[in-house]
Each structure stands twice: as structure tokens, then as C-alpha cells.
Amino acid sequence: MRANRRADTKPEVELRRALHRLGYRYRKDYRLDLGTAKVRPDIVFTARKVAVFVDGCFWHACPEHGRRPTVNEWYWEPKLRRTIERDRNGDALLSAAGWRVIRIWEHQDLPTAIGAVIEVLEGGSEHMSDRR
Ligand SMILES: [Zn+2]
Structure with a gap:
């Protein structure tokens, strides 16, 4: 049942391609079960425990x-608030489980996004050896 899986966004695809070209290997839309909740980061580096989310503005x-939309506020407000709460909750659970979380806005340009990911990935120099 993959029919309602959301489509990849352009910034997400570009970031993945660029990382792949640089030699990084990852899983996409990989579901992590954190016990009380499941999160599905857009890009997951399982060995390094780094989770990347590309967030829509x-x-x-x-x-x-x-x-915030000014029409139908009653409709949008709780929806948007839930998304933000879910983000925060997911980040907290990931951190507690030893993951490093990177959130990138869809409006950020590609070099900035790549830089942010690589900085975290290469931050733990003891893991350099699993780069291919
Ligand atoms: Zn934005």
C-alpha cells in the first residue's frame, strides 16, 4: 500500500542526488521506530545515526x-500546530535515542543544505571510515 505515500519534493531529491554524487550512502524515507512514536526522516544515515528532514515552508x-493562512484559520491553525508539535516530539525522541537531527528548509539553497549535512556527518571523525 504505497498509494498515499507522499511524493518526493524537488529540494529533497536534489539533496539526495548531490549527497550520492559525493559518495554518501543513505536510506530514503526510512521509518525509525522509537518506541512511543515512529518517525520517517527524508534521508537516514543508519550507521552514523544521522536523520535529515527537508521541511516544507x-x-x-x-x-x-x-x-499562517488568514482564511479558514479554524481549519489550518490546529493542523499546522500538530505538524510542528510532531516535529518537535520526533526531534526529541531521536536525540534521546542518540540520533543527530538535521532540519533543512525547502527554501534553502542546495550548497547550504549539503554543507549542513556534511558538517554533521563529518563532525564525528571516528566514523570517517564508513564513507565510501
Ligand atoms: Zn521558507
Whole structure:
């Protein structure tokens, strides 16, 4: 049953391609079971325990573009709030389980996004050997 799986977004695909070209191997849309909740980061480096999310500006309320709709507020407000709460909860659970979490806004340019991921990946120099 994959019919309602969300489509990959362009920034997500570009970031994955770029990381792949740089020699990084990862799993995409990999579901992590954290006991009380399941999270599905967009890009997961299982060996290094690094989870990357590429967040849409609207749904995840980016400070620059995540302006709340002024029509049908009663409808949007709780939906958007739930998304943000779920993000925070997921981040907290991941951190508690020893994961490093990277959140990238869909509006960030590719070099910035790649830089952010690589910085975290290479931050733990003891794991350099699993780079292919
Ligand atoms: Zn944005």
C-alpha cells in the first residue's frame, strides 16, 4: 500500500542526488521506530545515526515563508500546530535515542543544505571510515 505515500519534493531529491554524487550512502524515507512514536526522516544515515528532514515552508511553518493562512484559520491553525508539535516530539525522541537531527528548509539553497549535512556527518571523525 504505497498509494498515499507522499511524493518526493524537488529540494529533497536534489539533496539526495548531490549527497550520492559525493559518495554518501543513505536510506530514503526510512521509518525509525522509537518506541512511543515512529518517525520517517527524508534521508537516514543508519550507521552514523544521522536523520535529515527537508521541511516544507508552509507545513512546518518556516520563519520566512510559513505565514499562517488568514482564511479558514479554524481549519489550518490546529493542523499546522500538530505538524510542528510532531516535529518537535520526533526531534526529541531521536536525540534521546542518540540520533543527530538535521532540519533543512525547502527554501534553502542546495550548497547550504549539503554543507549542513556534511558538517554533521563529518563532525564525528571516528566514523570517517564508513564513507565510501
Ligand atoms: Zn521558507
